[in-house]
Amino acid sequence: MAEDAQLHPSGDPLLAAKFAVPAVPPAFVARQRLLDRLAEGARGPLTVITGPAGAGKTTLAASWREADLAPGPVVWLTVESDDNAPGVFWAYVLGAFRYHRVPLPDGVGSPSSADNVDHSLIVRLAGALAQLPEPVVLVLDGLEHAGGHGIAAELDFVLAHAGPSLRLVLIGRVDPALPLHRYRAEARVCEIRGSELAFTPRETAQLLRCHGLTPSRESVGVLTERTQGWAAGLRLCALAMQRAEDAEHFAQSFAASQNAVSDYLTAEVLAAQPAATQDLLVRTSILSHVHPGLADALTGRDDGARILGGLVRDNAFVEPIGDTSWYRCHPLFAEVLRAHLRSRSPALAAPLHREAACWLGAHDRLTDAIEHAAAADDWPYAAGLLVDRLATGRLLTGPEGPRLERLFSSMPDGLPGTAPALAAAACALARGDAAAGRKHLAGARPGRDAAPEVLLTRALLGLLTGADTGTGSTAPRTPAPAGGGDGRTPPTEGWDPDRGTPDPDRATPDPDREVRALMDRVDRALLTRHPEIEALRRYGRGRALLAAGHGSEARKAFAAALAAAADEQTWTVRYHCLGALALSEAVDGLLREAEAHARDGLKAAEEHGIPLDRRTARCHLALAAVAADRGDLAGAGRYLAAARAHATAHDVPAAAEAAVLRSRLELAHGRATAALSALDDVPVSADGPARAGGEAAGRIAVARCSVHLARGDPAAALAALGEAPTGGPAVAVATAAARLAAGDAEPARRLLAGLPGGERVPPAVRVRAQLLEARSAAVEGDTARAVPLVAAAVRTARPHGLRAPFTEAGPWLRHLLARAPGLADAGAWLTGRSADAEKRSGRGTATRSGPEDAAAGAPLLVEQLSPRERDVLRCAAQTMSTDEIAAELFLSVNTVKTHLKSVYRKLSVSRRSEAVRRARDIGLL
Template identity: 35%
Template sequence: MGESPDAPLVPRPRLVERLSAGVLGPLTVVIGPPGAGKSALLTQWVHTGTAPGPVARVTCDDAPEPPGLFWARVTRALGAAGVAVPDGDAVPGGERPGPTCDGLATAARLAEVLAARRVPVVLVLDGFRAGAGAPCAAGVAYLLAHAGRALRLVVAARGDPPLHLHRHRLAGDLTELRTGALAFDDRETAELLALHGITLPRRAVASLRERTEGWAAGLRLAALALARQPDPERYAMRFSGTDDAVVGYLVEELLDGQPAEVRRLLLMTSILDRVNAPLAAAVAGDRAGRRFAVVAGEHASLEACGQGWYRYHRMIGEALRRRLLEEHPGQIAALHRRAAAWLGDNGPLSGAVGHALAADDRPYAHRLIVHHLAIGQILGLTATRLPHTATGSASSAVDGSPETALVTAASTLSHGDMTACATVLTQAECLLAGTATPADHATQARLHLTHAVIRTQLERLRDPVAAPAAAAEAQRLFALLPREAQADHPELRALIQLVRGGAELRRGRLTAAESALTTGLRAAGTAGNGALRRDFLVELALLEGLRGRFRAAAELAATAQRPPLPASAPGDPSHAALQMVRAWTGPSHNGTSPAGNGAPPAGDNGAARQPAVALSRRELDVLAQLARTMATDEIAAELQLSVNTVKTHLKSVYRKLSVSRRTAAVRRARELGLLPHLT
């Protein structure tokens, strides 16, 4: 489909240029799954006439073949390209290419001929397939190593050819065009559709390209189907790898003819978003795990992600999963359970939870969430969220496990239903009271900490007066965790410190409040939660207002409202405090003490210091260089400013942060979390 030389070709000058540059060196590889457009690209490039010499092209049909036949075709192609290749009998010790020879003597003879040439010759092996140690592979590697600079080898294949690519990569004489480079962009997608008489709106073209990941065969199959659709745009927006034509094509091209063990491995691991050898072994068996690295190298449908991890091309994965469903429907839940168990021990948690849900094992998903103290991802305290289907309705918690009750309570709270949360949380308390076993102390500790965190968030939203007691219990339990576990969950520390700091602030204990709020602000920054950072900044603004520092309060409030932090809404816990700060710091006050607002500034029994402020973009740039311990003249050179301008910015930074030294300025900015890129 994507490889047919008779199909209309979309001009791809960006890739043709890369090929033209690549053949100036000894080895170029074009690696992609079936239908990636490898042969079509080679055809385009050959027709440009930009090769540094004659081109000998051998089409291997993506199938292994006897070395005698392979080398006979290589010899004929070189001869047709004008390379004077002598007959095998004319060379002492030579061999005439035939079905029974291993080809090494022929490779040596060709290497000698090519090494004597002054004009380069390009040998294209299109669809080359040979396993490591195979005679054809050994012969090609020998030819490449001994033919000298006159040979420019181009290999197009569905997986890495066994030609010592790492060695050539380190030497800098390898050009690689892989699946990502071969993918069509939006312009090329639109041109391909136009060749089939189809015109779509730009957004539909972009959606189709994204859904196919620019896979040439997928786009051609979509184009053929679009021509028959009454609503082409809608079809393009929904096209996927489960389409009958896609599944049929990939079964024929990718699965048919594979050994049964390889076919099984591809089908079973297709349920995984990312896969490595240990995970493949856990899902498909130890033998499959041992074969995984070899199979991944031979199949470009598995794209390398680094550090031994791979992912399936989106449409290929979808097609394989549909085929798995058709052939082995009774095994799918078990495969997902195995994946969930492995990922539960090795991560990532989101993958483990997702596979537990795919296996329809919600109780296990809930146990994973509580065991990993990931309730913050349900409550929205982190930058990332777990799959929302990990949660259930309030009724599902009745007579369930304490983990299910806790996760359900957190889910209902994250959706704004405080009444349901309180009801389910009470159920969780009853379940916790009946599950205490001394032998499972660690599990009990995590269950009770999860309960305390949910209670803290609930009371923060519902009853601020009751929130400090819940936060104190959460703090006590959080402190019992190992340091590594505490560091892994900055969102829990942030929530606890936000409630504690707010309580101290409202009691007039400003020094204790500042300590809790600045500690929590750093934790919120580490957790990547904009809403928590906003709330901390508002509390710090209120603190500064109580100290009578209305300019600092105004700057903090402005920072709290500045994107990318989310805007404060009337239902947010910090909204009332923000409105109070705005009232204090309005234009009519001119930075002086407010009068008649019912909240006069409070005294402070500790050292007074102005916390965070809003720094300008240039001041942030200067501070960033300052954190790198650069001298003033070095900062000026780096930012292309005058030394005097840098000094002016530094004075402004010191004034806004209420410090007098460079190290203090950097430390203060880090404490307040206003420069997360420096933390």
């Protein structure tokens, strides 16, 4: 195989070792009986090879692969103890397929986090394997290391749904956690146990001859009996006999217990080496993989390459890793070496770990370096590495994030210094606890002469947590509130009806400008290696703008962050950007955009395996808001219930929006008291709800105002608005509504007249403002002025499908629609019917004919289609047969028929062609 094919796609030679098929040792005995058993087992779906350490399990499978006896290409993965998290395990499985050049479709995706894997990825992998043109053998060596977290259940699912295309060979010391009883009952498993792996006397004699020995029959019998055919013990004995003056005597005195092996490795292998070799072996025992340069650093000499090469040539339980410069010890020998270090030189371990951390850090193996620094309990150095290398972003997003967070979770609290405080702040932010992040940041006080990497890290974390880093930026702050919030004048921040909207650049938060300035001071090559910094900066800027009430500018920042989040290091940023963008758009009434981004966010969570405890409720909340604004209260309730599964106490803005939505649903069902109670359930962070920004707190105040107005209490409504810490157009319109309800028409008109023009006011607020003006005119009996205002509100709302402001407007609007001929088309749209189509068909279920109607969502549906029903409908639109749909979606034919019947019922049609046409008309396809 070409040299470039030996490396993992990341270029890491140590990762390549996980995928490479282990080499068959030179003194190898090809045991045909076992090769035949393995070849027979690989004709079925599952083969299990179990036995104790050193029983020859891996060597058997490797020799079978080398003999080309497999029914198809062999994909090999060596599972290690660090691979016991689902995301890590399945990422390595997918990497093994790429390494062995077994192509899988790009759409399979991959996990982005260690902690969890979405089931949809497992489904896609099984489907991809089922489509392979020939069988593929997946060998998982050491599966007992990944026995928890449901990995076995996921393997069972893949094996069951991949069909005959997948042949699974599991190697381990214990039985895998698969339902072997079921496979046995169905005669679908081949099991090769330790008793079968044991050497027979004939095979023992052959092994000894391979080592250049000519043992007697008696020696062969004694060795086989005392080792019970244990392959590792026999090989140890053969190596010892090569060095012994009396090979026959040694063979007959050898005892194959674990203690004897350890004693032998210590006395006959380690002690037999020169002093320099012993010193190198013991000192490098802290490492899982050894590089000659690293060995030199730990010994203080320059003979690492010579000694390691000599150990390999002497078969002294050290082997090279592929075609790389790295080596590893035999596991049994490595355990003996570590025990020797613990018992003979316990004080040496910490300095060795510290030296290893320095060498690995200097050779760009940052996470490994931090791991050894943590093992040395040198947290200032570990945190310093994280900060100085500009790697805090990797803790927040990317595949290495969970491992780094686990390492720093052991760091004691309250360590002095800037770097530990910054590392602690980053860990808190990774958990979603911005309040804790701000507290840790308060303890990070770098001096004016601190390195730009340190200052940049602090400024970036400050931007992401919403902390005031106090770095002295010259950027102007957002203007202070112009109103007192007492109901007489709308409380505002950055907006005043007499001054208009300020320049958005003047509203840019200070930390963002500081981050940009510091990025210019950092070495360009280092910044290029960390694309997550720019993505996080843009995302943090969007959050700051959103908290300050600048929704439009925030969305531009989130869109820019999406453009910057283009690789695996930034998947998490991309997911959170989509959630924040969707919820902001939903709040402002941009329903089409909100729905698209929310669904993209949910899809990204599945494809990239975002762990369930790291997901945000914002995508589901956005869909709930979209459904509520389109008049689909049942759908809004379902999405709101789904959002609760991902709700966290740390995400105060999302919690506030969830409370607003619950209140709206309660109020829509006439339960005003419950609607007010829902607004009291917002979890309060350590900084209070106002810390979430004026937008969230303003939303709560406006929602309370709406409930009080529905109860006929304008005074309470005005008092609720006085609690809003900030203002803006939404609060101004709510204040106007309360003033109008209180009979103060003139102040209400002034507030509405002072609203900015154009796109400065979101569609949802603009529609409510237009309806308020229309109501004021209708109350005064000025129908001529009210009708065009309602028509204008419909024109504003219709492209977005905004129906809720009209249904919540009150009886005056229904009366106006009933008696004003000029509003016939508006009335037809609000009821979900096209006037022209109704004339043609004479029915109330007419199709839409214009793009504005298509954009309005699907208000004609009594019940929304489920995701699986949408999948079936999309396949039907491609003229697939029922059998083809079943195969495409991995469903039974009867299940497909059931879904089709449900689709017909929900779309009010009776045939497939009608369902497809109807779905296209209302924008489902």
